[in-house]
Amino acid sequence: MPPSQEFRIIGRSWPRHDAREKVLGRPIYASDFTMPGMLHGRALRSLYPSARILSIDTSEAEKLPGVVCVLTHKDVPKNEMEMALPGRMAEATAGAQMATQPILADGRVRFLGEAIALVAAESPEAAAQALDLIRVEYEELPGVYDSLEAMKQGAPKVHESGNILQRWHVRKGDVGSGFEEADVILERTYHVQLLDHAYMETEGGVAWVDPDGTLVMKVGTQVVEHYTDVTEALQIPRNKIRLIAAPMGGGFGGREDVTVEILVGLLAWHTRRPVRLVYSRDESILAHGKRNAYVLRYKMGAKRSGEITALEAEVVSDSGAYAALTPWILYYTTATATGPYRIPDVLVDASAVYTNNTFASAFRGFGSVQACFAYEGHMDAMAGELGMSPREFRERNYLKKGDTISSGWALESEPMLDELTSRAWEALGPPPKREPGKKIGRGMAATMVPYGRMAWTHDSSTAWVGMEADGTAMVRCAAPDPGGGQGSSLVAIAAEVLGLPMSRVSIGPADSHMAPRAGTTTATRQLFMSGNAVLKAAREVRESLVAQAAQMLGAREADIELVEGDALTPDGRRLGLAQVVREAIASGRPVESLAKYDAPVADTIDPDTGQGKPFNDFTFGVQVAEVEVDEETGQVRVRRFVTAFDVGKAINPSAVEGQLQGGVGMGLGDALMEEVVIDEGFTRNPHLMDYKLPTTLDTPDIETIVLESGQGLGPFGAKGIGEPALIPTRATIVNAVSDAIGVQLREAPLTPERVYRAMRSGTD
């Protein structure tokens, strides 16, 4: 595109292409989708967190009228789902064993709610009744429910291989000498609780077998590529399955793992009839991956001047009963454990541990929230020891372009943290007056969060962009849109490049048979990766159209502009694109393009020291908040909140604002009220009566500050913002409350009682 040309769509706020339908309640979610003759699937789930299964008797259930099939582990061609540790990643895991998870429990259950059997029936009622008729004989086994306990010798083994799932290390410089140089050394331990995604729509999908023998499924998923897990389980060829990502009622990492795909696929394959399987809310809370609970011990040394000399961190992540994505989540925590600070000497030892709790896995932030809570809590504590303000101490140590992070890699882009910090504090305004009965406090947190996959993974995305003869355009790209507006951004990029109004560009579904592979909608990678793929494809189409138009208008290619569906010459002549396209087709010129974008690639990091290039780039942000605490009850109210991020380039500013505000809303729940409470393996709140989420009344006005440095690796210099928006919120609020009450809080959620007790005890 000529550099002179101003953006017509990019950088301006527009309603998402699918906003109207969503607001009107029109999209058909997987849970709503029906097929003629459809059966209803249900899973029988374990009643114990740790037990041997002595027998499973399905005979009574099978006899029940309306029941079409009952399946157990014996009916699964390959009953082990393998934790994907693809070859290039495996190098960095130093011989970690391939982790597996049974699809249906075989002889042993390891957490409450593990799937044991499947039923397909003509009605939901018959399916439910059939579950009651399956007899399972258990022998309870000792279990372990605390990650630190699980690491001890003699702890009950969750898996034969032992309870340590994964370790990661960082060794940069020499912490011994770093601590010697320090004037002040402080050590504290931080805790992060188990969290549920609690999206509006629970996990669900419909599967059927097409006449040609292809297993088709429509599932709410962030990962179209999960069809490979289904083909593995069923032992069918990979080209005999088609997976379509349905519209989703939220993702947040909760649909990053396989959810219902294999279960519903098995039932459809066995019955040869359409089957729908939707998790109930309690099933969703009990049996899909949670946000990992962590214990993080931080020891930091600094000089009186405020310069950090060393950091030692010991991190333990509770994986629950299975690995899922915990090893990779732990890597993110490890790689970002120092936060956005210049620290010469760093030692991190991180372990992920099996317990008999619900398995944990991806959750917006992917290990970054846990790290941020610890490093930002510790920055405040350290500032206190040094007698500096939290802001000043941070500003003294912020990373700058060219500084090395904990992996020894020098930052290639400017974090802009000083500007973010001063803009955020400025927006918060002068400190408030004291008010009787209230303790008012302010807090901040800064963060660096990678977007895109680890740099050694050879990540790529492909997209197809093509013109129709009526001058409209189509984008095909199997990038699921869990509600973040990924699809709309891809439409906007294509429309911008092709000089079309957005209404003339459509995007097809994320369908494994119909759209080129885009990779997962996770790791804040879709705008970066698929955005670049669409950009590349659209530019190729544009070139062809411009060449055709130049020929038709008798102008130079460099002079042709595409605006609002027309090709224009500088002297004001114009041609409709429909005409250009038809002419191009007639003359054999391409009007479509399939393009692949490859992320920059680096060598695998050294598994013993964590040194190397971990990620291609990071998003940086700062949040500040003002809170008030009721002195007599401990209740917290967030009065003001400012969130400031450098997004590189805002493709759609109102969508960026939405992401930033949504991140804060979600973090507010994490900081103040949300927790999945598991008591000796038994979940006490598998329902929204006792798993409380913030409402609009709990959410303060959120001010957003968006910097556009243009430094990102995404299209037009964009960085990713989906996950980063959430990361500092928990720390920001907890730091503000600690400031208010004068006692450092190191665990959350900050229920009134927790804050009340801290105020009462007066110690931390």
Next chain:
Amino acid sequence: MRLPPFQLHRPETLQEAVSLLAQHGEEARPIAGGTAMVPMMRFGFLRPEHVVSLKGIPGLDEISESDDGLRIGALTPLYRVAGSAVVRAQWPLLARAVGSVATPAIRNSGTLGGNLSYAEAASDPAPALLALEASVLLTGPEGDRTVPITGFFQGFYEADIRPGEVLVEVSIPRIPAGARWSYLRFAARSREDKPLVNVAVVATSEGVRIGLGGVSPTAIRARRAEAVLQGPGLTPQAIDEAADAAAEECDPLSDLMGTAEYRQDMVRVWLRRALTGLQ
């Protein structure tokens, strides 16, 4: 979790409802808005084979004022109680309390009678009705029965409703002129949460009546606290003593909202606030 199977009856008269309930005994259960009943059935706490819907019975959802006071039909949805002009003008405490229940969705479906029959300790309306000295009218196979609300809540999720009986109406006497009131609720988690503790106070020239929710197996009248205030009135010292007395006489449970000790401390705080903030 799915609803277990059951047979739904839709009687059109109260008599019909009562005889259906009597006929099926233990196996039957009335349902009003279903906001409490449906979750209880989903969680498996209740498995009635016969569910008798009261919603189709005409005349059970009326609000009427007379010289004696106010009568509210048991099937009146909570939002109508909270929004009623009469209630807001004459019994503002009740309007405030009922309007505080959960969310608009729950208030639209949930009924006043259902709320009281459910007999949850953390009810918004219950302490208000205790402080207002309301009574309830029940009808059953043996005829009608009026029960003062102070005797209606009998235990943890247990109300004085005999087999076959239906709660028909709630009566609330007039509040003497010059009376002052206060209603405070403390939701510990989100704003739509049930109260961890709630306090309703009516102060007249004859004395102070206090209803407490969330801090005993049922909502209670804080009689000892009331007694403390009987002589001295609302002096700062008496208020402190009343708050201590209330903390003593309640019998809280620990749950995911908070521990028993915390609830006891919070009774003190919120009763003090209610007594110092009378309108």
